Every structure is written in structure tokens, then in C-alpha cells.
Amino acid sequence: MEPITRITENIDWITLVLLGSLLLIVIAKKFFYSRFLNFIILPFNNKYIIMYNKKEKLFSWFHILLTTFQIINISLFAFFSWKAYWSLEPENSRITFSLIFGLLFLFLIVKMFLQLANGFIFGSYRLISELLFKKTSYLNYSSLVLFLANVLLSFVYIDSINLVLLAITIFIIINIIGWVTVIRIHQKFISSYFFYFILYLCALEIAPLIILGSFLK
DSSP: OOOOOOOOOOOHHHHHHHHHHHHHHHHHHHHSHHHHHHHTTTTTOTHHHHHHOSTTGGGSHHHHHHHHHHHHHHHHHHHHHHHHHSOOOGGGHHHHHHHHHHHHHHHHHHHHHHHHHHHHHTTOHHHHHHHHHHHHHHHHHHHHHHHHHHHHHHHTSTTOHHHHHHHHHHHHHHHHHHHHHHHHHTHHHHHHTHHHHHHHIIIIIIHHHHHHHHHHO
């Protein structure tokens, strides 16, 4: 029997990324325990939104930690999705992830800045800040699903397209719940300023995604 050389991808850097993002959750739970307990049941109870929807909560340390966790895991999941659907050379893995992370981070920062600037200009800064906090909270929660998917895609179901699709489905469902909750809470404002709300969705929610998608394509 002749030995067969088997080339495997070095996933040490992926393990470090996963451990680093998990550390963010551990820190958030350690220093903001009661808030973390309310956050962990977010899709089933909007107590977290009601309790912590106050001024500058968008820039609290708890929210920043979870948003960083979100960006890391969305980037890593995008990397695994790319790897599952298209071939990717092992030596290009870290570069590809770094590019995805950098683009996503820049995209989210610019998008948030434009939304807050829009609120400041039109005198609705507080409302826009509340919308961002609520929307980002659900996005942060859904990134927990992506973290679990990333672990499975790293060590168990490598390059599994079915797992990728399942994670995307759950991710979308959680964020739809978030949007429905946001619309329900602000239904009076939306009904009074329906045109403004549609303009907000088109200009600051849908358009950036289309631009990003076109750029990646």
C-alpha cells in the first residue's frame, strides 16, 4: 500500500477567529449579566428592546461588543458560503476573509453614519437612533445562529450547502421578526409619515445592499 499525500487546509486562524468572537460574548455576559439574560430571549420577548431603548444605548459597551461579534461572524459565514459554492485555494483563505471583514465593517459604519446624519439633518435623530438600536439588536441576535453554523462548518459539516441554506433561513426569519416588531412599535409614526418611511427604506436600507451586491458581483 502506497502512502497518499493528503493536503488539508490549516484552520488555526479560523479557530482563533471563533474563539475571539466567543470571548466577546463571554465578556458581555460577565459585565452585563442581567442585560445579557434579557437579550438572549429577544425573539420571544421584546423586554430587552423596551428596557434598553434609551438615549445613547446604540453606543453602549454591551451593544458594541455584540455588534463586533456580529460583524466577525457574518464575515466568517460569508467566507464559508463562498467556499461552499465556489472553490477557494487554502493559501487565499485568510486574505479572502480579511477582505470580506474589511468591506463589511466599512459598509456598516458608512451606512450607520449616513442614517444618523439623515436623522440629524431632518430633526429625527432620536427616532433613527432607536430604529438602528432595535434593528441592530435583532441582527446581533441572529449572528448567534451564524456563530453556531460557523463552528459546524469549520469542524463537522465542512462545505455543507444545506447547512449554509438552513442558517441563512433562520437568520432571515429572526430579522423579519425584528422588522415586524420595529414597525409595530412605530406604527403611528409610520402611518403619519409613510412616504418618509418608504424613502428611508429605499435610500438607507435597500439601496446600500443593492450597491454592495453589485460591487461584489
